[in-house]
Amino acid sequence: MNTSFIILLIAVPLGAAFLSVLVKKLGKYFLGAAIGFNLAASGILAYDYVSPVIYEIGGFKPPYGISLVLDEYSLLGILLLNVVFALIAIMACKYIKKYEVVLSVALAALNGVILTGDLFNLFVFMEISAIAAYILTTMNKNIKYTFNYLVLGTLGSGLLLFGIAVIYNMFGSLNIMDIQNRMAIISYPVAGALVLPLALIFTGLSVEAKLLPFSGWARGVLKDSNSLVGTLIVSAFSAAVLLAFGRLIDSLFVMSDSLLIVFTVVTVGTLILAEIAAFSKKNLREILLFSSIAQSGLVVALFLQGLKSAALLVLINNVISKMILFTLAAKIGEDNGTDKLEDLKGVFLKNKVLGFGFTAAAMSLIGLPLFFGFIAKANVLVSLFEANNIWLPMVILIVSVIEGAYVVRMLTTLWNTGEEGELAKAEDAKQYKLTNKVRLTIIITIAAIAIVAAGILPLLQMNDWFNFDILSFLTDGLGGV
Amino acid sequence: MIQYFSIVLMLVGIYGLLSQRNVIKLIAALNIFEIGLNLFIVSIGFVKDGLVPILTSNNESSAMLYVDPLPHALVLTSIVIGVGVTALALALAKKMHDKYGTYDMDEMGGK
Amino acid sequence: MKQIVSILLVAAIGILIFSALYFSDETLKFNEYGNVNLDDRVSEKYIDKSVNGNTEEIIFGETQNAESGSANMVTSVVVNYRSFDTLGEVTVLFVSALGVGLLLNGKRKRKNLKDAPNFILKQGARIIFGIMVVFGVYMFIHGHITPGGGFPGGAIIAASILLLYLSDDEFRVKLSAAKAVESTAGSLYVIVGLLGIVLAGYFLQNFLPTGTVGEVISSGVIPIVYMLIGLKVGSELSSVIDGFLTEEVEG
Incomplete structure (x- = not known):
């Protein structure tokens, strides 16, 4: 395998960004080429993957130089990220104009966030992707919320850097694996001393991962965002941040019991409160953004319990289904001037194909059987029971009821014209139009079929589908193809 | 001592972020926070009696005691990031002032 | 009112940071200002330019082809x-x-x-x-x-x-x-x-x-x-x- 592809995932989009300022007219093509290259490169890396690779930038061996780590975990990350990014860019290409460079930079930075094996480098890439996100959200024309986002995001990354500095002071290294090794050879317990840096890092990452109470920016930024910005933030950006979060929790978070309880309360609290908030909202995009916050809470809570595979399944399910849901929600919102549920009664009667895509994604989100979300949820519950954890499955099941309630309410409103009957139907049919319909329909249909296929095939093919390890599946399953 | 001072600066910045509603003051508070943070990072690299980490004709051997050069490099990066974010924040502030005619977040209303 | 809440919150954060950094009784400690041993840190090799195995001292104006x-x-x-x-x-x-x-x-x-x-x-x-x-x-x-x-x-x-x-x-x-x-x-x-x-x-x-x-x-x-x-x-x-x-x- 040519390991240079690992660095090219970051270098090519960056180079494309720099070049497209020079030749402005070609910006679109440079962005397209970068996205295409990244898709191909991540495909090649996945195809050739045998064992973890560490790429030493500058030829300096870790921990001295910066290294990129390609293991099953980051491989899954870059595959998911590049595919999702490409799909969103194709579906929402009418908004890309003028923002090609920012998108290229964001693509490079998100790949960097997933691949990097160095704490400070992680901070740099988080900051680049955050700045790209601030610029993208100015498309909403509601600068006040962008400013809010900028202030919170900068404070968060500052706290992250503070935590990294304390870690460097204690262990004398910035390489994540090296710090892990240095922790392992210390014979006395280190959890007590790590409380402050871990709390700082957790807080810093929580801002971007949208955990409560640090997610104040999300509502303003996302509630009237278009299908490019909003979808990118709820799927691509949040996937990258959560993956980085998971990697840090997995390798650095040696927590004392009380700290673990605090973190768990924050994440599970996010899950519960955000689902309740989603239930109480009346607008499509607001429902989806609160559901996205809740899912982030669930993913981080699972990472904290040490259930990497289950967390990744939930993450994948959330990213793919949110991509479909948010794109359609934003599209409906733009075309009709509102995304209030009651004004959109029976909107899907006119567009049945898109409606079925939306329905499949929503069903997968709540985890109904025959959809991918079911596999994810079953894995979560089974692995939690195996870890002798009773209360978290209870919480998840109760929350699922709330989630199911608002998703079903959403679907019935969108499919059903309600009491007013024919009149409302005719009105909506007139109002509801879609530009870019062909591209959108194709991608959403494919993604919806993928969700259904990923929900049915494991049931038929695997005996232990409720207990399957996505990371080893990636090497054994795909590598063996 | 300087380390305590840098942490106090960071706290002043956080206080500003929590209590102020004026856009320009918020940007200033953010900058105070960042400066405190940068000072803190430089200070963790200080070694007692260490030299400036540059080889010159006076300090010509690498065997002498130097301060830690890595935090200096990190701070360089963090300062530049701070500059970028501040520039963007000021541009947003200008845009907001054009739109609402005020720098006060409360007077801008819910829109 | 807002000011008072902010001051209290900041004071709490400050006490947390100071007590964790300077008054902790853990065995693993935050190295206080100036009290740093560079041998424990990766930067020691940056000073000696010895990441790739150089063992010689670096002399200003003399050393050639360092990494x-x-x-x-x-x-x-x-x-x-x-x-x-x-x-x-x-x-x-x-x-x-x-x-x-x-x-x-x-x-x-x-x-x-x-x-x-x-x-x-x-x-x-x-x-x-x-x-x-x-x-x-x-x-x-x-x-x-x-x-x-x-x-x-x-x-x-x-x-x-x-x-x-x-x-x-x-x-x-x-x-x-x-x-x-x-x-x-x-x-x-x-x-x-x-x-x-x-x-x-x-x-x-x-x-x-x-x-x-x-x-x-x-x-x-x-x-x-x-x-x-x-x-x-x-x-x-x-x-x-x-x-x-x-x-x-x-x-």
Whole structure:
């Protein structure tokens, strides 16, 4: 395998960004080429993957130089990220104009966030992707919320850097694996001393991962965002941040019991409160953004319990289904001037194909059987029971009821014209139009079929589908193809 | 001592972020926070009696005691990031002032 | 009321930070100010330039072909050992300058200064402008042997441009030229990195001889990279300055 592809995932989009300022007219093509290259490169890396690779930038061996780590975990990350990014860019290409460079930079930075094996480098890439996100959200024309986002995001990354500095002071290294090794050879317990840096890092990452109470920016930024910005933030950006979060929790978070309880309360609290908030909202995009916050809470809570595979399944399910849901929600919102549920009664009667895509994604989100979300949820519950954890499955099941309630309410409103009957139907049919319909329909249909296929095939093919390890599946399953 | 001072600066910045509603003051508070943070990072690299980490004709051997050069490099990066974010924040502030005619977040209303 | 709550919250955070850093009774401790043993840190090898196995002492003006030829150790960390971070930080500045450009767009003209500049101010500023630009260039060319480098050098150049803006109410930089410099320098930085893959094996690896520590022409790609960074930072900050000192014209 040519390991240079690992660095090219970051270098090519960056180079494309720099070049497209020079030749402005070609910006679109440079962005397209970068996205295409990244898709191909991540495909090649996945195809050739045998064992973890560490790429030493500058030829300096870790921990001295910066290294990129390609293991099953980051491989899954870059595959998911590049595919999702490409799909969103194709579906929402009418908004890309003028923002090609920012998108290229964001693509490079998100790949960097997933691949990097160095704490400070992680901070740099988080900051680049955050700045790209601030610029993208100015498309909403509601600068006040962008400013809010900028202030919170900068404070968060500052706290992250503070935590990294304390870690460097204690262990004398910035390489994540090296710090892990240095922790392992210390014979006395280190959890007590790590409380402050871990709390700082957790807080810093929580801002971007949208955990409560640090997610104040999300509502303003996302509630009237278009299908490019909003979808990118709820799927691509949040996937990258959560993956980085998971990697840090997995390798650095040696927590004392009380700290673990605090973190768990924050994440599970996010899950519960955000689902309740989603239930109480009346607008499509607001429902989806609160559901996205809740899912982030669930993913981080699972990472904290040490259930990497289950967390990744939930993450994948959330990213793919949110991509479909948010794109359609934003599209409906733009075309009709509102995304209030009651004004959109029976909107899907006119567009049945898109409606079925939306329905499949929503069903997968709540985890109904025959959809991918079911596999994810079953894995979560089974692995939690195996870890002798009773209360978290209870919480998840109760929350699922709330989630199911608002998703079903959403679907019935969108499919059903309600009491007013024919009149409302005719009105909506007139109002509801879609530009870019062909591209959108194709991608959403494919993604919806993928969700259904990923929900049915494991049931038929695997005996232990409720207990399957996505990371080893990636090497054994795909590598063996 | 300087380390305590840098942490106090960071706290002043956080206080500003929590209590102020004026856009320009918020940007200033953010900058105070960042400066405190940068000072803190430089200070963790200080070694007692260490030299400036540059080889010159006076300090010509690498065997002498130097301060830690890595935090200096990190701070360089963090300062530049701070500059970028501040520039963007000021541009947003200008845009907001054009739109609402005020720098006060409360007077801008819910829109 | 808000003030009191904020003060209480900040005080709580402060007590938390201070007690965890300086008054903890854990065995693993935060190393207090100045009380640091560099042997425990990775930076020890940056000082000795011994990451790739060099065992000899580095002597100013004598050592040849060290793994990083820079006499300024901070520079060798910034442009050799952790060059990837620097590429990232260049990108941060690039994308935020771009964002400023996107926000403050449209056809623009200079804002009127409060006091119209007189002839002496204009001419005097031009003389100082030349000196400042030369100093900025000096700064990034000598980044590997003296304190300084691409970022301060670029900032000094941008400051000289700001001086012209303040002393002359007609002056504007050519934004297209600034964009061209910025983009060329950025692409060249990536190309230097890619040349590293082709010629030496790894991205951003040094592929030029590093010469004698302490000489102006030494340390491989460092002066080249710093020159690119200097130009890039200078042009980016200049276009940001232009954005803030101009206003949109109607129509």
